[in-house]
Amino acid sequence: MSTDVVAPPPEARTLPFYRALAKYTRDPIRAFEEAGKQAEGRIVRLNMGPFKPYLVTHPDHVQHVLRGNWSNYVREGMFWDPLTSLFGDGIFSDGAGWQESRKIVQPLFTTRYIDSLTERMASILAEQIEEEIRPGVPFDAFTMVSKIVHPTIVRLFFGDKISREDIAQLVPAYDTAVTSKAIRLVLPFVPEGVPLPGDKAFERSIKTIDEVAYARIREVRRNLDDDQDIVSALCRARKDEPGEAGDRKIRDDLVGMHGASTETSATALTWIWPVLDAHPEIAQLVYEEVDRVVGAGPISPAHLPELRYLRMFLNEMLRLYPVGWILPRKVVADDVIGGVQVRAGSTVVLSPYLTHRLPEFWDRPLEFDPERFDPEREDRRHRYAYFPYGGGPHQCLGPSLFMMEALLLVGGILSRFRPVLGNTTPIVPKLASTLRPNQSVQMTLVPIERS
Ligand code: HEM
Structure with missing residues (x-):
């Protein structure tokens, strides 16, 4: 009988991340990029003092966390805990509550259902664009886009069951709710009990959201119909769960x-807009396609399948600027990833931002090239x-x-205007709860003169 003792898997190498953060205080994304480079696709720990998350970048390891052993990596701790009182125990939680919601929500998002929303989305977006855009007058791109996107989503989700006054309350409340906890993302070791700026605003916004959402949900449940909007679909799916418990679950998913x-x-x-501005030759190809397919507009759902290059452009944009730049998970039980020990109770951080820039998986990784997403070339890539949009059982819905929203919005705007940016320094990513530009994108829309 052999008496050989099998050596335990090695612990991950620890990088002094706090030093890199101190070096790049004005530009913490550089510290993050540097850590990605030093890791070279292996699992490392980022030493941030009391908090030492594992950084996972290699696509095989990402696959292990999101799919292979996904139930061992739960959405708790960093990022998630501060948002629990907003999202509750529904589609954005984990465990049994999430599983039940996923069974209800996923079947709603069939291609047929999304297609059935296209006409409605096209007309809402056209109205919002008309309302918000002042040709020739400079504006901040994020403010303008939010003013178009937020009411569009609210109107799409609630159908005609929501008043203008309710929309005017809901939109800023949601905005505050999702942005006011950003500081906790960069201070993940501060316990929830310790107050931080933004906490009060967060609580107030939840109160507003709940007042509007519960009133509408109860009304829809009293008069259940066959309407296509998301609230009606959720209420129908939960029709056998009466009372406050059912209301709460619909609210959490909504x-x-x-x-x-x-x-x-x-x-x-x-x-x-900054990406188009930084790549004039690629912008020209986008403009030519919109001119050819949509002409002077208005854009309609029938145009969307023809906007092939714009679709490739958007996919490449989400490669270099993935708005969900970080996906944290808490480790339930000890595990081994890529031969390295990963300890229970610690945090694992996946980052599309870093994985999408790995030279082993991307030729000329920092070059913006929509041709990578030519549908004929795409299937040669590692899935992760x-x-x-994440992956595995939590894959984005x-x-x-x-894509429909982006093609309609960009196609709709570019059929009538050309964007001109007024920024004088390069626009680069900044780390917040989403990957935002580091400065206000100053933009003017100049009407196209057609003969
Ligand atoms: C550019 C747009 C979007 C990006 C980059 C994005 C990204 C993501 C990512 C990375 C996840 C995975 C989260 C995780 O694994 O923890 C996710 C989940 C999710 N996304 Fe999106 N998303 C986008 C738009 C949308 C839209 C328009 C909807 C509309 C319904 C949506 C609904 C969801 C839902 C419900 C989940 C949770 C799924 C689950 O955990 O079961 N997302 N999204």
Whole structure:
């Protein structure tokens, strides 16, 4: 009988991340990029003093966390705990509550259902664009895009069951709710009991959201109909769960989906303009395609399949500027990833931002090139080399909805205007709860003169 003792897997190498953060105080994304480079695709620990998350970048390891052994990596701790009182125990939680919600929500997002929303989204977006855009007058791109996207999503989710006054209350409340906890993302070791700036605003915004959402949900439940909007669909799906417990679950899923869809979409749609501005030759190809397919507009759902290059452009944009730049998970039980020991109770951080820039998986990784997403070339890639929408059982439910929204918005704007940016220094990413531009994107829309 052999008496050999099998050596335990090695612990991960620890990088002095606090030193890199101190070096790049004005530009912490550089510290993060440097850590990604030093890791060279292996699992490392980022030493941030009391907090030492594992950084996981290699696509095989990402796959292990998101799919292979996904139930060992839960959405708790960093990032998630501060948001629990907003998202509740629904689609944006984990465990049994999430599983039950996923069973209800996922079947709603069929291609047929999304297609059925296209006409409505096109007309809402056209109205919002008309309302918000002042040709020739400079504006901040994120503010403008949010003013278009937020009411569009609220109107799409609630159908005609929501008044203008309610929309005017809900939109800023959601905005405050998803942004006011950003500081806790960079201070993940501060316990929830210790107050931080933004906490009070967060609580007030939840109160507003709840007042509006519960009133509408109860009304829809009293008069259940066959309407296509998301609230009606959720209420029908939970019709056998009466009372406050059922109301609460519908509220949690509604608010979770709203949070998931607005901040991400608005940030992604803001990046389009600086990226077009930085790559004039690529912008020219986008403009030519919109001119050829949509002409002077108005854009309609029939145009969308033809906007092939714009779709490739958007996919490449989400490679270099993945708005969900970080996906943290808490480790339930000790595990081994890529031969390295990962300890229970610690945090694992996945980062589409870093994985999407790995030279082993991306030729010329820092070059913006939409041709990578030519549908004929795409299937040669590792599934987890590109994961702007996550993967595995928690895979985002919104890629088709986002693509539809982006094509309609960008196609609609570019059929009538050309964007001109007034920024004088390069626009680069900044780390917040989503990957935002580091400065206000100053933009003017100049009407196209057609002969
Ligand atoms: C550019 C746009 C978007 C990006 C980059 C994005 C990204 C993501 C990512 C990375 C996740 C995975 C989170 C995790 O694993 O913990 C996710 C989940 C989710 N997304 Fe999106 N998303 C976008 C738009 C949308 C839209 C428009 C919806 C509309 C309904 C949506 C609904 C959801 C939902 C419900 C989940 C949770 C799924 C689950 O945990 O079961 N997303 N999204």
